[in-house]
Amino acid sequence: MxxxxxxxxGTLHEVAHITMGQSPxxxxxxxxxxxxxxxxGCAEFQARFPLPRLYCSNSKKIAKQGAILFSVRAPVGRQNIAERDxxxxxxxxxxxxKQVAQPYLEHFLASETPNFSTASQGSTFEAINSTELASWPVIYPDDHAEQSKIAExxxxxxxxxxxxxxxxAKQQRIKTGLMQDLLTRGIDEHGQVRTEASHAFKDSPLGRIPVEWDVMEIDQLVSRVGSxxxxxxxxxxxxADGILFLRSQNVHFDGLRLDDVAYIPSHIHHSMMRSEVVENDVLLNITGASIGRCCRMPKINIHANTNQHVCTIRLRDVDEARxxxxxxxxxxxxxxxxxxxxxAGGNxxxxxxxxxxxxHVPWPSDRSEFVRIYDQIKRMNAVVAHHSVSLDKxxxxxxxxxxxLLTGKVRVTHLLLQIEAASA
Incomplete structure (x- = not known):
């Protein structure tokens, strides 16, 4: 380095005090x-500060207030801050x-998380021992002011x-509540979510729904269910290109994700024409850990097909809103x-x-109501998507x-000079 x-x-031992935990x-x-x-361990790292479940009257190994809490067992490298002893x-x-300011050290160790995972040892679980941790190389500015500015x-x-x-998270909670209303109460011709105080409702296998709605089996609505x-x-x-081949990792609740997409040659696609995917098909993962993830197939400019893990549901009377x-x-x-x-109970x-x-699905009788409901859903999704893009950036x-900043490739010295000039 x-x-x-x-x-x-320097090594982590040289620039910091390290206390290895020991279970009483x-x-x-x-x-x-x-x-x-x-x-x-790091199981209690569910928030910025740990949420302990137990207390201990034997204080042999203590993390002092302000210390970086560092996971030495899988997942190696997860961190938190001790807001108390x-x-x-x-x-x-x-x-x-010691020689390195605590905020800088916290960010440096966080940047090393992938390397900690790679370097960890253990036949049955990942772990990093005291020698490995103590000898971990650390790079840092000599000037504490520069360390602090980087951390800031x-x-x-x-x-x-x-x-x-x-x-x-807040928008998702709002969306969940509004979706509950939209999918069980709907939107009347005046653009208002129905209530039982102002509209007639009836009992159904899915609970109370507007009298104008029915509960249908998907079988009654589709021309195809298959994969x-x-x-x-x-x-x-x-x-590298050709026919888009959709797999379960591409189907998510917020839509298709094509950053890890595969393609197949045209001749294979033609041998699988029954499973060709078209716009407004509903894609549903039917096996594995992602079972239940689903989305509407958007309009794309190339042909698409799917494997056996993704079910295609095609409505007979279909449009984007339905x-x-x-x-x-x-x-x-x-x-x-x-x-x-x-x-439930399956292997x-x-x-x-x-x-x-x-x-069973609730199903409005008025075609225009699908449009009103779906417009609301799209608006909610757009808000969440906007903030998600900001988060990715x-x-x-x-x-x-x-x-x-943590390698010195780009220096913050000019920021420090600006501060000095402003305070002169």
């Missing part, structure tokens, strides 16, 4: 607030800067990321609950076509800044 002018390198005997543990809060078990280490810049980006994540196959030869027949409404129902608690019930997550055809900015 080469240091630029004005920077230095279980007789010292308690759910009552006796002693100090106890952290065994903690007893730490052998899944954690506490790191406190990165912390501001972290703050913007946290605020955007919170905003997205494709994985071509003979598997990934060896994939090409397909979008059906996808929204399957994404909601209405569809996900039915998927969960069908998979392998999976749905067959008969089960998909048997799904901030994360990419953070990555780029860490690569530049």
């Amino acid at each position: 080469n240091a630029p002018q004005g920077w230095n390198t 005997d279980s007789k010292y543990y308690s759910e009552e607030e006796i002693g100090l809060p106890f952290l065994q 903690y007893v730490i078990g052998r899944g954690l280490a506490a790191i406190q800067g 810049v990165l912390s501001k980006v972290d703050s913007a990321i946290a605020q955007t994540e919170a905003l997205i 494709g196959v994985t071509p003979t030869g598997g990934e060896s027949v994939y090409t 397909a979008g409404f059906l996808a929204a129902v399957l994404q909601s608690h209405i569809g996900q609950h039915q998927i969960g019930q069908l998979n 392998r997550e999976g749905l067959n076509y008969q089960q998909v055809r048997s799904f 901030l994360r990419h900015l953070k990555t780029a800044l860490m690569q530049d």
Whole structure:
């Protein structure tokens, strides 16, 4: 690791105090607030500061307030900050800067997370031992003011990321509540969500719905329910371009994701024409860990097909609004609950076509109501998508800044000079 002018390198042991955790005997543990809060590993790292479940009256290995809490067992490298003193078990280490300012050290160690995972050892689980951690190389500016300015810049980006994540979570909660209303109450001809105080409702297998609606089985609405196959030869027949070949990793609740997409040659596609995917098909993952993820097929400029893990649902009387409404129902608690019930107790997550055809969905009788409902859904999705794009940009900015600022490739010296000039 080469240091630029004005920077230095050292091991983590040289620049920081390291305390390796050690789990006390279980007789010292308690759910009552006796002693100090106890952290065994990073399972309690669900928020900015840890959320301990136990307390410990044996304070042999302590992470002092302000220390970096560092996971030394899988996942190696996860971090948090001790906002108070903690007893730490052998899944954690506490790191406190000596020659390096604590905020700078926190950001530097965070930037090294991928490297920690690669370097970790263990036959049955990933881990990093005290020697490996102590000898970990650290690069840092000699000037503490430069360290602090680097940390300040990165912390501001972290703050913007946290605020955007919170905003997205809030919008998702609003969307969930509004979707519940839209998919069970609908929107009347005046553009208002119906209520039982102003409109007539009736009982149904899915609960109370407007009298103008029906509950239909998907089988009553479709011209096709099916999927494709994985071509003979598997990934060896994939090409750099050609026919888009959609797999379960491409189908998400927020739409298609094509950053990891495969292509197949035209002759294979022609042998699989029954599973060709067209605009306004509803795509539903029917096997594996992503079972239940679904979206509407958008308009694209090339032909597409799918493998056996993605089911294509094609409405007989189809348009964007109806397909979008059906996808929204399957994404909601209405569809996900039915998927969960069908998979309860099974050895392998999976749905067959008969089960998909048997799904019950609410269905308005007025074609224009599909349009009104889907317009609302699109507006909500657009808001979430806008903030998600902002979040992606901030994360990419953070990555780029860490690569530049924490290696000295880009210096913040000019920022410090501006501060000095402003205060002169």
